[in-house]
Structures are given as structure tokens and as C-alpha cells.
Amino acid sequence: MRGSTVLFVLAFGCGKSEASPAVANDQRTTCNSDSDCEMAPSKSCCTCCPETRRAMPKREIEAQRQRCAVVECSACKEGIQCEAPQDTSGVVAVCKAGTCVSAAKK
Numbered sequence: 143m144r145g146s147t148v149l150f151v152l153a154f155g156c157g158k159s160e161a162s163p164a165v166a167n168d169q170r171t172t173c174n175s176d177s178d179c180e181m182a183p184s185k186s187c188c189t190c191c192p193e194t195r196r197a198m199p200k201r202e203i204e205a206q207r208q209r210c211a212v213v214e215c216s217a218c219k220e221g222i223q224c225e226a227p228q229d230t231s232g233v234v235a236v237c238k239a240g241t242c243v244s245a246a247k248k
Contacts, residue, residue, distance in 0.1 A: 172198075172202070172237075172241055172242045173199055173240060173241065173242050177200075178200055179197050179198065179199060179235035179236060179242035179243075180197075180198060180199075180200050181196065181234065181244065183196075187206070187210035187213040187215065188215030188216070190222050191227075192226070192227045193227055194227040194228040194230060195227070195233075196244060197235035197242040197243050197244040198235070232246060233245065233246060234246075
């Protein structure tokens with residue numbers, strides 16, 4: 143009887159799982175070639191501080207531009223302290239295994 147219970151629990155535990163959480167852009171198929179990727183800031187429409195650019199699919203960048211075009215951002219607080227973004231001047235966006243990633247310029 144004890145073995146049956148364990149087997150049932152194992153079989154039941156292997157059923158369909160809950161929906162997985164959202165996956166970051168750099169962890170799912172986003173491109174077919176380097177030309178599908180571009181370095182861009184994050185998805186935030188309203189930011190008061192400069193952001194580090196990252197590799198993103200061009201189609202997502204365009205969708206972001208369209209979303210942000212209709213957003214009215216509030217004014218940034220006076221004297222806000224910002225961290226300097228990382229220097230990405232030596233980096234380019236490339237497609238590697240279906241994912242937009244940043245790589246050192248050649």
C-alpha cells in the first residue's frame with residue numbers, strides 16, 4: 143500500500159504545471175539573424191534617469207515606441223540622483239541561438 147501511495151504522488155506531481163512566469167527577452171527565441179536585433183534602453187516609457195542599453199528584438203523596440211508615443215509621463219522630481227548607465231559603446235546586438243544578446247564589437 144505504501145508503494146502505491148508514493149507512485150500516485152509521483153504520477154500526480156508530474157501533471158501539467160502552472161503557467162510559467164514571464165521570461166526575460168534574452169531567454170526566449172527573439173530573432174533569426176543579427177539584423178533582427180538592436181541595442182536599446184529598457185521597456186520603460188517614463189524614466190527620469192538614463193538607462194543602460196541592452197540587446198532587444200527590433201519588433202519589440204518598435205512596439206515599445208508605439209506604446210510610449212501615447213503615454214503622458216509626469217515630470218521627474220527635482221534633484222533626482224541617477225546612477226550612470228553602463229558604457230555600451232563597445233557592444234553590438236547579435237542573434238545567438240534565436241536570442242538577441244549583446245556582444246563585443248569586432
